Amino acid sequence: MSRDIVVRFGRRLQGLRKTRNMNQTILADKIGTDQATISRIENGKQETCLRFIELLAMGLKVPLSEMFKDL
Numbered sequence: 001m002s003r004d005i006v007v008r009f010g011r012r013l014q015g016l017r018k019t020r021n022m023n024q025t026i027l028a029d030k031i032g033t034d035q036a037t038i039s040r041i042e043n044g045k046q047e048t049c050l051r052f053i054e055l056l057a058m059g060l061k062v063p064l065s066e067m068f069k070d071l
Contacts, residue, residue, distance in 0.1 A: 007044035008071045014042040016060050016067070030059035 017027055017038075024038040032055075040046035048056075057064045 005071060006047050009048075009067075010042040010044040012067065012069070012071060013038075013056060016062060017042075020060060022060070027056070027059050031055040 017024070024042070025035045028035045028038050037046065041048050053067055054064055057067050
């Protein structure tokens, strides 16, 4: 089950990013990481910590709670 949430979170991140017409590189630049990290998270290949999730939310300009909606 824990692996499932990693995949679901990745899909959620990808959906939020795409609805904001942002590619992975733009999001990565906004939060000070690289495109490969965003890709791994979106594909469920890398878990992330709460601090990084907060950075993602700020980069996407969404409330932190929005990152976890419908997981």
